[in-house]
Amino acid sequence: MANNELADKDVLIDIFTRADLIMQSDIKFRQMIGAGQLQIVYYPVRGQEVVSSAMMAAVNQEDYLVTIYRGLHDQLAKGIPSKDLWAEFAGKMAGTCKGKGGPMHITHPETGVMVTTGIVGSGIPIANGLALGSQLDKDGKVTVCCFGDGASNIGAFHEGLNMAQVWKLPVIFLCQNNLYSEHTPMAFATSSDSIKQRGEGLGMRSVQVNGNDASAMYAAAKEAVEYARAGHGPTLIEAMTFRFHGHLLGDTSHYIPKEEMEQAKKDDPMPILRQQLLDIQVSEADIAAIEAKNAAIIEEASQFALDAPYPPGEEYRIDVLDVEIAA
């Protein structure tokens, strides 16, 4: 793989635009939760912005995404409008799911976001089903299925990857390896040295990449997407990354050695990507304009989420089955 080559300028700008929106959104969520303006359980994504942004830059809006409860970066990168997303995080009727899913269950079929699951590993078998539909329909779509390193220790991972490989389904399994499953370091609870090895053990095309390197991540993503669209089957991408703010907000990351965290922050993918843009002659003014535009989007979306009305309580009787449940 051409890990050392920079992606095209337009691609890097695209990745940066998505990643900056994610970074600023994450900061804003943490501020608002800290200030008591939002009362939600929040799984911070700071540090993992580039993985998602590069992956989603390599697919189309109509391609499918299945992700997990730490999914804000995937959802924004895939293109869910910020207003809809913020309103759902706040439990409002104007949210993507009328407030009935919440942060852990974001769904937005218009941008291909089909499932966000709160159960580790459970998205993998469902991603196969979406991809099976594409394979039978011959619609050329691929399904991106995101999960963490911890998910490779649950049975659904092994059942799901095996079936995907046996059926040659057009899925990209994107393992965002941030080295910690909740509070447990990977080496403590994972028997293999890498997640890639597990994919290889299942006979699947498997690659490991520095997910925080926009160009390398994009190249790996693009290759996997092309492989799937050509009908060759799935790829497991193990994208190495890190998270800076705990498993969930309020977690002090006491289980992460200080030096490891310091090094990770030195390797923060966001300033690196920003510098890369400057290096390839994107002007400071152009970058600042992207950042300002994202800030405005977030300002509008967060205010909208606060102001929007809650759904009526009776909404619980709707969408259980196809017909309304009697009171």
Add this chain to the structure above:
Amino acid sequence: MTDKPAEIMFAQACNMAMAKAMADDPKVIIMGEDIADEQGGGVFKVTLGLSEKFGTDRVRSTPISEQAIVGAAVGSAMVGYKPVAEIMLMNFITVAMDQIVNHAAKLRFMSGGQTTVPLTIRTTTGAGTGLGGQHSDMLEAWLAHVPGLKVVAASNPADAYGLLYSSIMDPNPVIFIENTPGYFVKGPAPAPDHVVPLGKASVPREGTDVTLIGYGSSISRCHAAADKLAEDGISCEIVDLRTIAPYDEETVLKSVAKTKAAVVVHEAVRNFGVGAEISSRIHEELFSELKAPVGRVGSGYAPVPFSPAIEKAWMFSQEDIEREVHKILG
């Protein structure tokens, strides 16, 4: 007319329902362990001939991976397919409960109605043949307790045909429970266009003294008990729920309002069973009109035993139904 009407077996009825659904709608696909003809057409041959007729794209044998099977059904259902997932035996559903309970049942709700999961899970179970503790449990009460799932159990081949077709075409996730010992029981063949709507009970026997409420494998025993009780001058009405969740409360309450006595009968363990819910609802609505508290018949509080001697003692029976009716009618 002296011609005996054509009869078919329960397993054949299920096969015919799937064949009709597949012929009617190209989005109907089937997956499960060993279900394609090359692998034998299913361990109980319920899918025999379907892959030959409709191809292995649409009739797919799978790895032994219940989570992956149900997950593939959930995902394909979300993008326009009407998948039928065969889970060989109901106990194996335990392996896929996360996909069924956390996903199939909830995705419509959690997405605010943006995604739907019109899948059918066919599975079989039933005691009485010495399969022991992990191949014959009746787990319908677990599933009926989950909002968003429909649970169906037919008691005869014609209903199996009509109910399975409706289950496949239903826009909600449906668990269709078949009965292993009942696969080879024959009954009148349905007309090809025979459809039984979900959520509608039937009253296969009318009576005046007591209502026996059951479904699936309990109905044949209810009929036998009703015949015996008639000799004692007790007239039984039978309500066959056909759909366990959501069940046809109107038909149940109407029948019990007439007979003023009821016994709920199922093969599942009696404690915390479907009978508890139905009995409770009858008490809530008709308490002051009842001749006696609602009776319940079910199997014992134990895993299904292997030895025929213990299995027989554990399992609900025709005699249990008769005894319960005599008990409540005094």
